[in-house]
Amino acid sequence: MGAALLEIRNLEKRFGGVVATDNVSLAVTHGEIHALIGPNGAGKTTLIAQLSGAMRPDAGRIAFDGGDLTRHSVHERVRLGLARSYQITSIFRRFPVIDNIALAVQARSGTSLSFWRPLAAETLLFDEGRALLAQVGLAGREAIIAANLAHGEQRQLEVGLALATRPKLLLLDEPMAGLGPEESERMIALIHKHRGSVTVFLVEHDMDAVFRLADRISVMVSGRVIATGKPEEIRANAEVRRAYLGEDASAVLPEYEREAHEAPLARARRGRGSGGEGRMSALLNVERLDAAYGASQVLFGIDLAIRQGEVATLLGRNGMGKTTTVRSILGLTPARGGAISFRSARIEREPSDRIARAGIALVPEGRQIFPNLTVRENLLAFAGNRSGTREPWTLERVFLFFPALADRTDNMGNQLSGGEQQMLAIGRALMTNPHLLILDEATEGLAPLIREEIWKCLSTLKAAGQTILVIDKYVERLIAIADHHTIIERGRVAWRGTSAELAADRSLWHRHLGV
Amino acid sequence: MLTVAALAALIVFPLVMRGIDQIFYVSFGCRIMIYAIAASSLNLILGYGGMISFGHAAFIGAGAYVVGILMAEGVTSAWVSWPLGVAVSALFALVIGAISLRTRGVYFIMITLAFAQMMYYIFVSMKAYGGDDGLNLATRSAVGFGASLKDDLTWYYVVLLFLAGSLYLLHRLIRSRFGRVIEAIRENEPRMEAIGFPTYGYKLVCFVIAGAMAGLAGVLIANQNSFVSPNLMFWVQSGTLMIMVIMGGVGYHYGGAIGALVLLVLEEVISSYTIFWQLWVGLILLAIVLFAPQGICGLFAPRPTVKGH
Numbered sequence: 091m092g093a094a095l096l097e098i099r100n101l102e103k104r105f106g107g108v109v110a111t112d113n114v115s116l117a118v119t120h121g122e123i124h125a126l127i128g129p130n131g132a133g134k135t136t137l138i139a140q141l142s143g144a145m146r147p148d149a150g151r152i153a154f155d156g157g158d159l160t161r162h163s164v165h166e167r168v169r170l171g172l173a174r175s176y177q178i179t180s181i182f183r184r185f186p187v188i189d190n191i192a193l194a195v196q197a198r199s200g201t202s203l204s205f206w207r208p209l210a211a212e213t214l215l216f217d218e219g220r221a222l223l224a225q226v227g228l229a230g231r232e233a234i235i236a237a238n239l240a241h242g243e244q245r246q247l248e249v250g251l252a253l254a255t256r257p258k259l260l261l262l263d264e265p266m267a268g269l270g271p272e273e274s275e276r277m278i279a280l281i282h283k284h285r286g287s288v289t290v291f292l293v294e295h296d297m298d299a300v301f302r303l304a305d306r307i308s309v310m311v312s313g314r315v316i317a318t319g320k321p322e323e324i325r326a327n328a329e330v331r332r333a334y335l336g337e338d339a340s341a342v343l344p345e346y347e348r349e350a351h352e353a354p355l356a357r358a359r360r361g362r363g364s365g366g367e368g369r370m371s372a373l374l375n376v377e378r379l380d381a382a383y384g385a386s387q388v389l390f391g392i393d394l395a396i397r398q399g400e401v402a403t404l405l406g407r408n409g410m411g412k413t414t415t416v417r418s419i420l421g422l423t424p425a426r427g428g429a430i431s432f433r434s435a436r437i438e439r440e441p442s443d444r445i446a447r448a449g450i451a452l453v454p455e456g457r458q459i460f461p462n463l464t465v466r467e468n469l470l471a472f473a474g475n476r477s478g479t480r481e482p483w484t485l486e487r488v489f490l491f492f493p494a495l496a497d498r499t500d501n502m503g504n505q506l507s508g509g510e511q512q513m514l515a516i517g518r519a520l521m522t523n524p525h526l527l528i529l530d531e532a533t534e535g536l537a538p539l540i541r542e543e544i545w546k547c548l549s550t551l552k553a554a555g556q557t558i559l560v561i562d563k564y565v566e567r568l569i570a571i572a573d574h575h576t577i578i579e580r581g582r583v584a585w586r587g588t589s590a591e592l593a594a595d596r597s598l599w600h601r602h603l604g605v
Numbered sequence: 606m607l608t609v610a611a612l613a614a615l616i617v618f619p620l621v622m623r624g625i626d627q628i629f630y631v632s633f634g635c636r637i638m639i640y641a642i643a644a645s646s647l648n649l650i651l652g653y654g655g656m657i658s659f660g661h662a663a664f665i666g667a668g669a670y671v672v673g674i675l676m677a678e679g680v681t682s683a684w685v686s687w688p689l690g691v692a693v694s695a696l697f698a699l700v701i702g703a704i705s706l707r708t709r710g711v712y713f714i715m716i717t718l719a720f721a722q723m724m725y726y727i728f729v730s731m732k733a734y735g736g737d738d739g740l741n742l743a744t745r746s747a748v749g750f751g752a753s754l755k756d757d758l759t760w761y762y763v764v765l766l767f768l769a770g771s772l773y774l775l776h777r778l779i780r781s782r783f784g785r786v787i788e789a790i791r792e793n794e795p796r797m798e799a800i801g802f803p804t805y806g807y808k809l810v811c812f813v814i815a816g817a818m819a820g821l822a823g824v825l826i827a828n829q830n831s832f833v834s835p836n837l838m839f840w841v842q843s844g845t846l847m848i849m850v851i852m853g854g855v856g857y858h859y860g861g862a863i864g865a866l867v868l869l870v871l872e873e874v875i876s877s878y879t880i881f882w883q884l885w886v887g888l889i890l891l892a893i894v895l896f897a898p899q900g901i902c903g904l905f906a907p908r909p910t911v912k913g914h
Contacts, residue, residue, distance in 0.1 A: 142799065143733055144795075162797075163803070164799060165798050165799075165801050165803045165804075166799075168799065168800060168801035169801050173799065173800070175798055175799075176799075180793060180794065180795060180796045180799070181793070181797065182789055182791060182792045182793050183793070184909075185789070185791065185792065189785075192803075193785065193786075193789050193800065194800040196782060196785070197800045197801035197802050198801060201782075201783075202782040202783055202786045202802070202807070203782075203783060203810065204777050204782040204783055205777065205781050205783045205784075206778075206781055207781055207782070208777075208780045208781065209780060209781055209782050209784070209785050210780065212782075235909050251796070251800055252799075252800075252911075254800070255800050255801055256846075277632050436778040517875075525693055541840075569794070
């Protein structure tokens, strides 16, 4: 093992009574890919913030490349060779792609207190920018406005911006966040390509990526590093499995994999068929839906029917129109054509508040918790019995359903971990007692254990008769829960069928989902 | 092309006005051009830098009072008082900016407003230099070389020269390395830090440049009116400059200038019909914000659409 490039010694950070980073010591060796994993709320983000300089530790030291940078500012650390990427894409959205990357080159080449000479004349900056873009797989995309890139490409640019600073150590904060299977492959390849030339500290929930990339893995739980070791050591570590990997170790442990496949298949066979038939009695009926953002049409004649008590899914790669379909149902993106009826009433021209009050509740992508309201307030602010059920959801029932939330009643929304926020988002939707519950990427960015809890909670809701529409990428789990599936590709319905049919035809997964 | 045409029109304008014996409009044109400089300087920090300063009038007042006070003390030379006026405004911007830029969002708006109001009250209480009543200037600054700024045409062309110079400076600045940094900080400041830019320093430099340019407008306005008063830095003045920038186009090169032109002309025209001109100006501003959210310049050169949030 070589010398340490980054050495964290006894780092500590408290927020009030909560210890977010509890005496953390950790060393990242020159040239390695060192992954940091752990459940949501373990303190990984807080640790990254302290390493990058965005947050000051209360105690402890950070040594980097022979110097101490505990007190250095963010930009000073970047100059010294410690750059980061963000979990939530942070690019210059309104700038062309090439201008994004050229800025990072500009930052390290000469003074920018130059007021007279046109930047455009500095061809060197842009040439180097183009070369860097090619390195992260964005060749040919230079002139596009960054916000208009596909999500996966934005993630590539995100990492590219950090790479462009020519770091010695690259902190990657969940680079796989929100990526579909193919995009994940591209990102893994991108990180792999830089192996050796740059040291990487990788925070990630995608265990497949972690175990394929990492030379060493550290596991963080409740602010402490409970284990550091080679991937196989971590895999075998009982404490780690109990605290983090849980039953979803399938991605990591081959012997679990078979089981995970078989269970859903068996369930699906038992599941009743439902597909196009029985349109008349559908709770929600979407017919020939067209939608567009400005001049570019995104949805082309989407059909979707969900009956009372069913669980349906929308599947497909990123950027294919799943979220737009949901937005159109909710009246957030106006339908350009087609019809949407909900409980036999046409709603495609209704404003979104009326649609919501008619009994459709959304658990939005990214959770969208109100950060300045407490857990209780988040739940109570929109409570109502919109479906007029005899056993409505109440505060007590939500807390019974999500015991983790009960302990945090008076915490602000922004003081919750990702998993707690997700539970709160679901609880908030349930408090409206909707006829139809829609979940958009509700397991995104969650640790495997927490993800399993969300799946369990969906099964429970289904058993209670809740009608649900789910968007997610974990096809196997969805097959186990849902009745029927709609695959969307480039704004059109590419396939529709039951869980049994989807489970039986693996080629579908390949073709449309990139699994 | 448009720039050349506009410049030509501005050069010919006073000659035509004198020809038809409407010399008042030459003076009115000067006022518009001075406010165009002031609004452009605000547009630099507000539009390009994303720093919503609600105290920009303070720097105009500082520049104007340097001219006024020096003249009261017998120093009439433009070569002394004008550079000094600009320098003093820059110094004020340095101090106010150094403190204000440590805050963000609403706090930044409030603290810049507070500083400007503080200066307003300081000058109100300065009885030696007119206090509340302001200070009358005996004459316009002296430039030598046998020229006199009291001549309306000479004065007009001096102001035009400064406007053209300011706008050209702005043009170069925005396209330079520094300009790119400023715009990128507006777009995403945390990321700028994370790729290695000390953003605070760049913002402060930008704030000082804008303050100096506002100081120049102040120097000119003192000469234009032959009068300075604390009203120059009252918060309503800062608000008026903001309205000009919003009307003209936030972050457009000519946004400040177009805004100054449109607002002052509207004011002039409508107030000749009704004493309730502010109501109509308000309605027009409302219409612009609703139907042309990128301002008048945005109607002619819309920014590329960006999807998502």
